[in-house]
Amino acid sequence: MTGGGIRADLRALPWWVATGLVVLAVVVLAVRAAGLVVLAVVDAAERFEAAVSGAAGVRPLAASVVVLPPGGEGR
Numbered sequence: 382m383t384g385g386g387i388r389a390d391l392r393a394l395p396w397w398v399a400t401g402l403v404v405l406a407v408v409v410l411a412v413r414a415a416g417l418v419v420l421a422v423v424d425a426a427e428r429f430e431a432a433v434s435g436a437a438g439v440r441p442l443a444a445s446v447v448v449l450p451p452g453g454e455g456r
Contacts, residue, residue, distance in 0.1 A: 391399045427441075434441040 391402070394402075431441040
């Protein structure tokens with residue numbers, strides 16, 4: 382390809398290949414953004430569940446939650 386950067390490289394490709402690459406990049410970006418939203422929702426749900434379970438005096442269901450004893454670690 383050419384040495385003029387990404388725009389020059391895209392211009393050197395046929396238009397349909399460049400369009401396909403741009404569409405693929407947008408799709409990948411959208412999937413990554415959706416993954417971050419799912420991560421935030423699941424994290425918030427686990428925190429809420431741990432807080433409610435702790436307030437009710439039962440063990441939380443979330444496998445990734447570690448509940449420390451009331452006095453802190455090892456006390």
